[in-house]
Amino acid sequence: MLGTGNALVTRCYNTCFVMDNGRDLLLVDAGGGNGVLSQLERAGISGGDIHNIFVTHAHSDHILGVIWMVRVFIQRHLAGKFSGELHVWSHEKVLRVLNFNLQNMLTSKQYAEVGRCVLFHEVHDGDEIDCASFHLKVFDILSTKEKQFGFATMMGGKRMVCLGDEPFNEANGDVVKGADWLLCEAFCKYADRDVFHPYEKHHSTARDAAQLAQRLGVANLILYHTEDKTLATRKHDYTAEASSAFDGNVFVPDDLEEIIIQ
Numbered sequence: 001m002l003g004t005g006n007a008l009v010t011r012c013y014n015t016c017f018v019m020d021n022g023r024d025l026l027l028v029d030a031g032g033g034n035g036v037l038s039q040l041e042r043a044g045i046s047g048g049d050i051h052n053i054f055v056t057h058a059h060s061d062h063i064l065g066v067i068w069m070v071r072v073f074i075q076r077h078l079a080g081k082f083s084g085e086l087h088v089w090s091h092e093k094v095l096r097v098l099n100f101n102l103q104n105m106l107t108s109k110q111y112a113e114v115g116r117c118v119l120f121h122e123v124h125d126g127d128e129i130d131c132a133s134f135h136l137k138v139f140d141i142l143s144t145k146e147k148q149f150g151f152a153t154m155m156g157g158k159r160m161v162c163l164g165d166e167p168f169n170e171a172n173g174d175v176v177k178g179a180d181w182l183l184c185e186a187f188c189k190y191a192d193r194d195v196f197h198p199y200e201k202h203h204s205t206a207r208d209a210a211q212l213a214q215r216l217g218v219a220n221l222i223l224y225h226t227e228d229k230t231l232a233t234r235k236h237d238y239t240a241e242a243s244s245a246f247d248g249n250v251f252v253p254d255d256l257e258e259i260i261i262q
Contacts, residue, residue, distance in 0.1 A: 001224065001253040002039040003031050006165075006187060006203075007061035009228040012255045013039055014061040015165060015185075017224075018050070021155060024132035027053045028162065030065025037068060043256055047072050048082040052131040055090035056164045057148035058097045067101055074106070074113045089121045089131055093147055123149065142169040144202050155181070155261040165225045167204045168212050181261055182218045184209040185225035189241050196227050206238040210246035222251045222259065 003013030014031035018040075027050050030036045040047055047069065055066055066088065076082040088098065099120070103111055114120075123129055125140040136151040141164045150164045150172075158180035165185045168176065176182060187203035188196035198205055204212075206223055213221040223238055230237065238252040251259055 001255060001257050001259065002036060002043060003255050004224045004226060004253055005228050005255075006185075006225050007032070007059065011228040011231050014065070015225040016062070016065065018043070018045060019134065019153075019155065021133060024052065024134060025050055026131050026134045027069070029054075029056055029062040030069050032061040032064045034065070034068040036065035037072065039256065048076065050086070051084055052087045052089065052134070054131060054136065054151065055088065055094045055098075056150065056162075057090075057143070057146050058094045059146055059165075062165075063094060063097060066098060067105065070098070070102060070114075070118050071106060071110065074110045074118060077113065077117045078109070084117075086118045087121060087131065088118065089123055089129060089136075091124070091147060091149055092122055095120045095122055125149070137175070139172055139175050141166060142171055150175075152179070158261055160261060166202055167208070173216065176212075176218070177216045179216070179218050181220045181222065182213055182216075183222045183224065184212070186223040186238060186242075187225065188227050188230075189237060191241065192230070196229075206241045206252075207245050210242035210244070210250070213248060214246045218246075218248060220249045220251065221246060222253065224253065226252075 001017045003016050005012040013035050016029040016031045019026040073086045123138050127138045136153045138151050141148050141150045143166050148164045150162050152161045160181040161179040162183045186206040186209045187198035190205035190207035235252045239250045242250040
C-alpha cells in the first residue's frame, strides 16, 4: 500500500497500491502528486519496474500522480535509463484528462513519446484485460459522483476485488459475492460519522464495509481511503469496529505496509 488516505489527508499519502504477482508489478492509481515517487522509493520499487498502471477514476487524488509517473518514465526512457513501455489502462474520461494535462505540461519532445513509449488503453464496463500477467475483469462501480471502474482478479490463487473509493452498488453483487479478498473504502468509523460526515461525501464507514463483507460472504477485508486525524489509533479502532460486524479477517494497513494475499 503506497498510500491509504482520502483526498485531503496530510499525515499519510492518498490511496494507491502496487500489486506484485512475482512476475510483474501493477500500480493501481497514483495519488495526488509527486509523492508517489517518494512512496515507491521508500517501498524499494524502481519506477522503471512499473510498466502498467490501472487508473480507477479522474479525481485529483488518484490521477495527478499518474502524470508524474508518465513524466519520469518518458524522461528516463529518453535518457536510456528505462526500457520497454508504460501502459496506462482506464476509461475514456481518465485517458482524456491525462492526455490534456500531459499535452499542456510536458515539453513537445516529451509529449511526442505519448503513443510511443507511453501507451493508453481504453477499457469498458465488463471488459477482461491483460495488464502484463495480471488478468483483470473490469466493472463500473456506478459511482454517484464520477465515472469509476473497479476490478476483480486472481492473486495467489485467490479472487480479489477492488471496489474503488465509493460505496458498493448492489448491481455489482455477483462480482463481489464470495470474494476471497475485498478492498473497500472506509472514510471513518461509524462511531465517528457525526465528526467526519462520510455519507454527505458519498463514502462508507468501517462498520458499513464490514457488514457488506459479512453479507456477501467475503473472507478477507482491506479497508483504505480513510481520514488521517486518528492515524495513531486507526488500525486498532477500525479493526475493532469492523470485526464486530464481520467474521473474517480485517486489514487496516498503514502507508507502505505489505499485505500478503494467500
